[in-house]
Each structure stands twice: as C-alpha cells, then as structure tokens.
Amino acid sequence: MKFCRFKALERTxxxxxxxxxxxxxKGNPFNRYDLTSVRRPLDRVKLLVPCVPRTFYAAGLNYxxxxxxxAEARGEEVNVPQKxxxxxxxxxxxxxxxxxxxxxxxxxxEVQYEGELVAVIGKRAKDVSEEEALDCxxxxxxxxxxxxxxxxxxxxxxxxxxxxxxxxPMGPWIETRVNLERMHTTVRVNDEVVSxxxxxxxxxxxxxxxxxxxRYLTLYPGDVxxxxxxxxxxxxxxxxxxxxxxxxxxxxxxPVIKEEFPDTTQEIQERNGE
Amino acid sequence: MKFCRFKALERTxxxxxxxxxxxxxKGNPFNRYDLTSVRRPLDRVKLLVPCVPRTFYAAGLNYxxxxxxxAEARGEEVNVPQKxxxxxxxxxxxxxxxxxxxxxxxxxxEVQYEGELVAVIGKRAKDVSEEEALDCxxxxxxxxxxxxxxxxxxxxxxxxxxxxxxxxPMGPWIETRVNLERMHTTVRVNDEVVSxxxxxxxxxxxxxxxxxxxRYLTLYPGDVxxxxxxxxxxxxxxxxxxxxxxxxxxxxxxPVIKEEFPDTTQEIQERNGE
Numbered sequence: 426m427k428f429c430r431f432k433a434l435e436r437t438x439x440x441x442x443x444x445x446x447x448x449x450x451k452g453n454p455f456n457r458y459d460l461t462s463v464r465r466p467l468d469r470v471k472l473l474v475p476c477v478p479r480t481f482y483a484a485g486l487n488y489x490x491x492x493x494x495x496a497e498a499r500g501e502e503v504n505v506p507q508k509x510x511x512x513x514x515x516x517x518x519x520x521x522x523x524x525x526x527x528x529x530x531x532x533x534x535e536v537q538y539e540g541e542l543v544a545v546i547g548k549r550a551k552d553v554s555e556e557e558a559l560d561c562x563x564x565x566x567x568x569x570x571x572x573x574x575x576x577x578x579x580x581x582x583x584x585x586x587x588x589x590x591x592x593x594p595m596g597p598w599i600e601t602r603v604n605l606e607r608m609h610t611t612v613r614v615n616d617e618v619v620s621x622x623x624x625x626x627x628x629x630x631x632x633x634x635x636x637x638x639x640r641y642l643t644l645y646p647g648d649v650x651x652x653x654x655x656x657x658x659x660x661x662x663x664x665x666x667x668x669x670x671x672x673x674x675x676x677x678x679x680p681v682i683k684e685e686f687p688d689t690t691q692e693i694q695e696r697n698g699e
Numbered sequence: 700m701k702f703c704r705f706k707a708l709e710r711t712x713x714x715x716x717x718x719x720x721x722x723x724x725k726g727n728p729f730n731r732y733d734l735t736s737v738r739r740p741l742d743r744v745k746l747l748v749p750c751v752p753r754t755f756y757a758a759g760l761n762y763x764x765x766x767x768x769x770a771e772a773r774g775e776e777v778n779v780p781q782k783x784x785x786x787x788x789x790x791x792x793x794x795x796x797x798x799x800x801x802x803x804x805x806x807x808x809e810v811q812y813e814g815e816l817v818a819v820i821g822k823r824a825k826d827v828s829e830e831e832a833l834d835c836x837x838x839x840x841x842x843x844x845x846x847x848x849x850x851x852x853x854x855x856x857x858x859x860x861x862x863x864x865x866x867x868p869m870g871p872w873i874e875t876r877v878n879l880e881r882m883h884t885t886v887r888v889n890d891e892v893v894s895x896x897x898x899x900x901x902x903x904x905x906x907x908x909x910x911x912x913x914r915y916l917t918l919y920p921g922d923v924x925x926x927x928x929x930x931x932x933x934x935x936x937x938x939x940x941x942x943x944x945x946x947x948x949x950x951x952x953x954p955v956i957k958e959e960f961p962d963t964t965q966e967i968q969e970r971n972g973e
Contacts, residue, residue, distance in 0.1 A: 517917050517919065
C-alpha cells in the first residue's frame, strides 16, 4: 500500500495511492484511519513530504564503494564505520516530490545528489531486537541527500552542506510492502542513469540500525531513517532534473534551480560603477 | 513574561506564569493567544518542555574556556571555531523541568552536565540581518546538554553521547524579557555550585548565529538554539540533583537516576551459575 500526504482545496490530508488516483483517508497511517469515498486524480493533487519527522535520522556513510570513492576524491584515508552510529539531518531542508532543489547563490559547482532508501517508523520503539525491528517500520520512501561538497569540507558541521533549505527531497509516498533484499536504486539526471546499485548492499541494514538506536533512544511514529547512498555522486546544476528511483517504491523527481534574490546595495553600486 | 507549557486534567496547554500561579492561555505564544480566567497553582501543574522544536539546533563549542578545558582533558589541540557553524541535537532526548535524567545501565561514570542558554524562535526567519535577528526570538529558556564523554570519544557521531533519551532537559519556561548582556549562568549539583559564568561570554552571540543560519535555512516558530556552555563540567551520578540557573529566566532542576531494566537471559544464567 502506498500512503501519500497531499494538499487539495487548501486542506492537508493523507491518502492511499490507487493507480492514477488518490483515495483520501480520514486520520493518518500512523494511527487509526478510514478510507473515504473521496477519490482524486493523482496528477491533480499537490504531493507533500509523506511525513514531517519528529527526528530526522541519517546513516551517512553506509555503503562501501561510496565511502571508498568519497575518500579517494578527497585524498583521505578510507574509514569504514565499525558500528551503526546514526547521524542527523534537519527538517527545514525537506521538500516534496516535484519541488525544486534551490542552489544558493554562493554555492560552488559541487552540489551533488545522493539517492537513498528511507525507512519510516510506524510504531513507538524502544529496546527492540533485530528480529522485532522491522515490525516498527510503517514503510519505505525515497530521499535525495543533496550535498554541497565544498561546505562539507570547510564547515565544522554539516549544517550548510546538507541542511540548506530544499536540500532534502523526500517522497513521493510511503510504500508499506517492499522486499528489502531485491530492491534496486537508480539515479538519473536529465534521463541519463548516473548511479545504480542494489539497495541492500548496506554495511548496516535497517533492522540493525533500528535495534541499535532503540537501545538508547525512543523512535516515534513518523521518524525517518535515511540509509545512505552507494557509488559515485556527481554535480547537478540549475536546469537539471534529478530522479531517484527505487524499485518497488517509485520515483522521486526534483528539478534544480538557482537561488535568486534581490541584488545587494553593493552589487547595484558596483554595476553602476559607483 | 514567562510562557510555560503544562499538563492539567490530561490536557496539554500553554500558560503564563504569574508569581506562584499559572494563567492558562487559549492558543499558543507563537501565534495568537488570549489569556483565560483559569488560574492554577504552579506547583500543582505538570510542566512540560516549553516547546517541541521542529529543528533542534545547538552551537556546541561556543565559549573559550570550555573549549580549552575540554581539549586539555582529552589531550587534544585547542580548536576554536572560526565561524558560527551550527550543530544539532535530537527531540527524543528532551525532558522537562523536574523530570529525571536516566543514565543508561552501560554508561561510564563520565556523564556530565552542561548548562546552556536556549533561544526560542518566535517568527519564521530567512535572510535576516544581525540587527533584525533578535526580533525573531520569542524568548529564552534553559538547557542542560547532558553528555556521556566516553561515547563522545568513541562514536562517529554524537547520537548516544548527547541524544540518549532524557539527556536534554529544557525549561522550566520561556522568558520573553531578558537582558542578554547581564545574565549569569550557575550550575549546582546537590546545592553546591560547580560552574558559573557570564552567559554573554559566547564566541558567537545569538544574533550572529541566527543571521548566519538564516542565510541558508528557514527558522520556524518553536525551533530552539542551544548556545553552548562555559567552564569545566563534572560527572553526575544517580541520586544527584542538577540545577542550571540563568539569572532573569529561572532554574531548570532535574534529578539523576540509573536505568533499570529486566535482566537479560545471560545475566540470569550467570547469576544462577549456568
């Protein structure tokens, strides 16, 4: 089942995707819900991020060849995580399917995609075993962990490099029935495949992360865990369209644009030769 | 004015603290609100964290002598931040005034307090100047950035060391009228002063952080920014009571307890000599 969150007639609601239609639900997928008789064409509703997490978790480095290629590109030692230490991203940066990734005016050319599987927590979870862990997952969606590499190198934290507004596309919906062993992640820029990998090739899988995390912290319905990316990542620029497809879930698609904002007084003065 | 959030008769609401009473408000301090005629004794309501942030920001290293003492304690080079790169903490870890800090069973003795000023955002803010920045702040509260130092050294991220459930006491309320230049932070453990410093001695102040952050990201009402701590921090243990007082705001008080959970099969077997 595919749960989506959308806006129609100025109201925000959840729905179930049924072919090319959305069936509105009363309530939400994390608690009780009832199907209603309201059906809308999928291409006529504004999809929103499928949930706004209480805490936005991200594994970061979780695929071997991505870690190797990243280290080589930076001339650093290959440093493979020895245990599932989870990281964080920020809610301000989330955008929905089809919303534009906005590259800040002062970003370098090194703005890059990272296609990722996202686990969406469905039940409160504390101290769960690996065997129980996947029962706490409502379903899976797709994330694009957009990153500005020069800021990732220069800043003390990843606040700008990873959490600039619009740098975290997530969607289009939450698929509850997947086969984690057989999924395949494909990233396309302007219809050309730029990265693909078996989604399951993670160093630490979803169950391991959830079980380890829940030893120290409580996971809440709607929390998301971004599972990392594999392979090389490349620069994207204004005018590009990035798609992350994960078989069994769907395709997250976002155009890329450049930030525009009013010229500063200094720029106006410079242009006027003042 | 002091805004608090509390539970009374199974309802969660906001209120205004008036001496030893709370006046319930209709609405919330981030939008419209109206005072009601309901007054409750402050010591009879269960205070909650004054807000649940959409994004939970933390400056981390932001006072010179804390950075020096931390570096010395770890035998590391003193590394003073050159720019206000903000960091993050996680919502799962928040607890309210008077709620217990629970030390996990497998934590070392190195669980330490860090008393911090917390700025609470009141208005959506993007691209604000330093001059405009403080107008976006609703008020200030107090945080205790409890940290397990051995995990802080051993883990790739601060997920366990800083974000274990109950490691982020915040409260007791949001004070809207403060004088940032004259505040003083005092930490007491079991009534003994263990740390005190002028709150304003930050490397980068609240206005600088907000202005810099808002260049790349949108701040939302209810977001919090923890401003870092100064001086030495010491171990706390089960049975202790930690108070962080900031003059002009109030005192955040939390007892410390040790986690208890059912013994594992292995422990039972070991005890039984199996």
